[in-house]
Amino acid sequence: MDERPAVIAARIxxxxxxxxxxxxxxxxxxxxxxxxxxxxxxxxxxxxQKGTCISGTILLMRETRGSGTAPGGxxxxxxxxxxxxxxxxxxxxxxxxxxAMVAETLYGRSCPVLSVGEDDYAKLAQEAALEIxxxxxxxxxxxxVPRA
Amino acid sequence: xxxxxxxxxxxxxxxxxxxxxxxxxxxMRLVLAAAEILxxxxxxxxxxxHIDACFYSGEAHVDFAQYLLAHGARLAIPxxxxxxxxxxxxxxxxxEASDPQTVMGARKLMQLYERLGCKxxxxxxxxxxxxxxxxxxxxVAGESNAVSFYNSVIGARTNKYGDYLDVACALIGKAPYxxxxxxxxxxxDILIRTDAIPDDWKNDNIFYHLLxxxxxxxxxxxxxxxxxxxxxxxxxxxxxxxxxAATSGGVAMWHAxxxxxxAKTLDHAxxxxxxxxxxxxTSALLAKARQxxxxxxxxxxxMVALGTPHFSLTEFERLMPFIDGRRLKPGLAFYISxxxxxxxxxxxxxxxxxxxxxxATVIADTCTYYSPAVRRCRGHIMTNSAKWAYYAPGMLGVxxxxxxxxECVESAVRGEVxxxxxxxxxxxx
Numbered sequence: 186m187d188e189r190p191a192v193i194a195a196r197i198x199x200x201x202x203x204x205x206x207x208x209x210x211x212x213x214x215x216x217x218x219x220x221x222x223x224x225x226x227x228x229x230x231x232x233x234q235k236g237t238c239i240s241g242t243i244l245l246m247r248e249t250r251g252s253g254t255a256p257g258g259x260x261x262x263x264x265x266x267x268x269x270x271x272x273x274x275x276x277x278x279x280x281x282x283x284x285a286m287v288a289e290t291l292y293g294r295s296c297p298v299l300s301v302g303e304d305d306y307a308k309l310a311q312e313a314a315l316e317i318x319x320x321x322x323x324x325x326x327x328x329x330v331p332r333a
Numbered sequence: 334x335x336x337x338x339x340x341x342x343x344x345x346x347x348x349x350x351x352x353x354x355x356x357x358x359x360x361m362r363l364v365l366a367a368a369e370i371l372x373x374x375x376x377x378x379x380x381x382x383h384i385d386a387c388f389y390s391g392e393a394h395v396d397f398a399q400y401l402l403a404h405g406a407r408l409a410i411p412x413x414x415x416x417x418x419x420x421x422x423x424x425x426x427x428x429e430a431s432d433p434q435t436v437m438g439a440r441k442l443m444q445l446y447e448r449l450g451c452k453x454x455x456x457x458x459x460x461x462x463x464x465x466x467x468x469x470x471x472x473v474a475g476e477s478n479a480v481s482f483y484n485s486v487i488g489a490r491t492n493k494y495g496d497y498l499d500v501a502c503a504l505i506g507k508a509p510y511x512x513x514x515x516x517x518x519x520x521x522d523i524l525i526r527t528d529a530i531p532d533d534w535k536n537d538n539i540f541y542h543l544l545x546x547x548x549x550x551x552x553x554x555x556x557x558x559x560x561x562x563x564x565x566x567x568x569x570x571x572x573x574x575x576x577x578a579a580t581s582g583g584v585a586m587w588h589a590x591x592x593x594x595x596a597k598t599l600d601h602a603x604x605x606x607x608x609x610x611x612x613x614x615t616s617a618l619l620a621k622a623r624q625x626x627x628x629x630x631x632x633x634x635x636m637v638a639l640g641t642p643h644f645s646l647t648e649f650e651r652l653m654p655f656i657d658g659r660r661l662k663p664g665l666a667f668y669i670s671x672x673x674x675x676x677x678x679x680x681x682x683x684x685x686x687x688x689x690x691x692x693a694t695v696i697a698d699t700c701t702y703y704s705p706a707v708r709r710c711r712g713h714i715m716t717n718s719a720k721w722a723y724y725a726p727g728m729l730g731v732x733x734x735x736x737x738x739x740e741c742v743e744s745a746v747r748g749e750v751x752x753x754x755x756x757x758x759x760x761x762x
Contacts, residue, residue: 288393
């Protein structure tokens with residue numbers, strides 16, 4: 186068996202570097218209305234992970250829930266420092282990528298947004314922590330990282 | 334061509350290279366990022382935009398608009414504004430003290446988009462105003478009911494553009510040539526038959542809210558084709574259907590056989606293909622939709638909310654006989670949300686005076702279901718709007734009863750929910 190962690194090459198929706206602990210969402214999340222940028226918490230009463238804080242995590246979700254105001258939720262979270270460190274999706278999403286691009290220009294803070302295939306997503310969801318490097322490469326980290 | 338293989342003309346290339354200033358360069362980068370994610374090979378010229386980024390969701394929105402204004406942004410096409418979180422026309426309906434940051438931020442944001450050159454119509458139903466886009470026009474919209482109405486009823490072409498990208502497209506005058514801009518992406522996916530519903534029912538506006546709610550729930554993001562609807566005398570029912578389906582399911586386009594322009598026949602709507610699924614709407618499904626949209630037990634009311642999406646002139650015309658010579662129960666609030674334009678038209682017909690005598694408040698530029706709540710919006714509220722009924726309980730923590738326009742007015746007069754036996758016992762369980 187090869188013991189080295191496998192590096193996964195993702196599709197880059199918005200590029201950047203990040204490292205953090207993995208948080209896998211069991212249901213899609215809208216970044217507006219279902220998430221509070223002031224606290225970084227999921228606030229949608231219908232979401233099974235209501236109350237969970239997504240700040241600083243490598244957030245895994247299969248897809249987003251559509252809201253035209255979602256780019257504002259992402260940009261506002263980056264402004265306030267409550268955004269995830271990075272987002273990994275299966276279904277590519279324009280809103281999170283645009284929100285991250287806008288925050289990068291306005292505030293110099295960013296959040297890589299990537300998409301991967303089903304198999305890679307399942308593998309990444311098993312990891313405790315991940316590092317995203319330039320070029321959309323995702324590397325598992327051997328153990329959870331302390332919160333910044 | 335860009336590095337990602339998207340064809341650009343000289344003006345686009347100059348914008349991308351920064352020749353038109355940092356704001357236009359930024360806008361071009363946003364449009365190209367979206368085009369790449371969508372897999373577009375080119376951009377399509379757009380002729381009209383309905384801007385949603387003027388709806389305040391935090392200071393990032395204000396910072397974005399200020400950045401654009403400070404760095405040489407210029408609109409390439411007519412851009413109309415969606416409604417705001419607050420009303421510039423009626424500042425006292427959401428007092429600053431209720432939530433100073435949001436109220437002041439929302440007001441500032443609306444003023445910034447006026448400075449950018451947007452036409453300040455402040456309405457979620459821009460298709461009710463003269464001078465908008467026509468059949469076949471490529472446009473940019475983000476407000477979900479407007480996207481649904483423009484694509485389906487007008488036959489203009491837009492994807493559901495999120496905030497910032499809507500503004501970027503309006504600055505550049507182009508959008509990614511993908512999704513609902515393309516013929517083949519507008520093909521119907523599933524068929525919903527309404528033949529089992531009595532014709533009496535189909536003549537009441539409430540039917541279209543319930544049909545839309547059901548169609549959205551079942552279709553998700555697919556394109557439903559609806560058959561068996563009678564010819565439409567006004568656009569109001571099609572507005573209700575557009576809004577309800579966009580709310581419960583994210584439907585950005587639908588067809589109605591013999592009614593909408595890309596569905597002259599079923600074959601036309603399905604572009605020669607076959608439906609992926611066929612559904613039969615029943616009275617029981619309509620009754621279930623009404624239950625879905627009602628969180629409260631029938632009983633005493635605190636408020637009635639009409640006008641989501643914004644009330645049209647023909648809706649005012651339909652409302653007037655119901656309120657004639659009547660007075661709503663003292664202590665109740667009765668709000669009708671509309672645009673400045675339609676409110677002015679209603680005023681010139683003398684209707685606002687009659688509505689005031691009845692006890693109604695007609696507000697412009699905004700809607701009652703947003704937080705912070707408008708004055709006296711609390712408790713048990715009745716609405717004839719599927720969209721309002723869907724969002725308000727979560728946004729405002731209120732209890733909601735859904736009913737027809739006649740039920741809303743009669744309930745307001747009585748002070749408690751009244752159910753129309755003609756609707757709910759005649760053919761419905």
